[in-house]
Amino acid sequence: MLKHLRSQISAWNRKRIQRLRETRETQSSYDFSLGVLGIMKNEAMNIDEWVQHYVSMGAGKIFLIDNGSTDDTVAKATAWVAKGVVELVEYPKRHRQRRHYWKAFKQLNIGRKCKWLIVADLDEFWFCPSGETIVARLAPFQAFDVIYANWRMFGSNGLQKHPKSIRQGFTMRAPELHAHSVRKYICRTSVIKSANTLGIHTVNGGRSERTVSDNERFHLNHYPIQSLEFFQTVKMTRGSAAKMANDTVRQMEYFTGHDARCSMSDTLLADLVSSGKIK
Template identity: 30%
Template sequence: MYKLSVGALFKNESHSIREWIEHYLYHGVDHFYLIDDSSTDNSVEIIQPYIDKGIVTLFSGNNWGYYLGRQMNMYNHFIMPRLSESEWLLIVDLDEYVWSPQAIDLKIILGQCKHIGQIQINNTVFGSNGHIEQPKSLVAGFTKRSGMKPTITPECGNLKYFVNTSFNFTSLNIHHATFVDKNDEIHKFVMLDLPYFVLNHYNCQSVNFWNSVKCTRGDGDHYRIRTPDDFKIYDFNDVEDIELYEQNKELIARLGLI
């Protein structure tokens, strides 16, 4: 059984998928359940070595229709049946990097949470740093964020979560899982932000990435198309924050991303 796994849906993430996987491996993740949502770039080729090593289980979401709720349905079709293979499962997107100020290994914090069924984390939104071209590393390249940590606004409020698989769930949703026992939802469902967990959300990234990738691939959960004008909604550059970079700088150097 894996101690900690990550589940995610991705499409056209070749610019950062290697750094994202290595980030989570560095922070104590044992396994990944990844759903390829009809990528047209070389994302799958990049992660093939991790598949070959048994680190990544890859599912094909090709030809899945576009409708509101599709992301949840793919989680439940592909990942939900594998829930019993891990003690903890983290559901995030490919532009979301969860870490802890208290320990490099996320399992150290989770080891103190065995009585908790589900942990939600608010996101902290990072901006473009003024980048037109995409830098090699998300963590090293995008170090300016919203002045609000976590970033809780109508436009940018975003929650992701860990589930403790010793509890029972009926559904894995985008921002939370649904407990079988409603008493667990009342008593075993907590939010743990600072000082335990932080979710760096690299939403907009560079101008060229936004226009060439985000505005062309669609939204993972439905048919909504982003526009170039949407970029400024997420482009927060209020505060310099290199805390995750300080944790990851040796990893980033080893990956040759500087």
């Protein structure tokens, strides 16, 4: 009896807290429905397409952390800053990806500016297969705080030189979705309370009943190797943003092994871009 009473009180308290959170969120004046947070190093080949993609997905602001680029990445990002699209910080210390996320989240006041947040690397492209913006597709998710999606892992398409477009140049992928242990997320900024909350692959501490996985309404294309040119000049040389142990993971064995698994054609995003539904 006592256990049942405690359970009822706990359930009532959760609902009370949720009502308060929803009231605060309704009353809050967010500048943007959706923001994107990413960390980068030597992404001059890809940054313009990546930023434009998320603008077309409805992101009102893109927050970029430069982690010690030595190419034209910062110059290209600064051009987007001038347009009011990007906010840029430079944190050159290596192997501190999660700490850099939290530092940027606080410094740039992301929680006050954006209702929803995507945390994505510059080789990750979230989109809706329907051709809708992500902002429009979030409307049915009012009962959720965290939405997970699994990587669709793309290969090199046999390209030696880097194409003008990642989304249109790479259309061969592994047939299966990638492991759920390294999925990525869209979340409400209101659930990000501490550095521990804001993980690379997980929102820690989110309530299970307000968390969902959806690989149908949202697709997440991941391009981890891209062209041989990009892989050899960027991936193999820049090291890892997350930890020292991963600095030497991206070797040719990784490239060829991953590429061999990409036997399935997937032109969905490429076709949406070609049609003009996604810019």
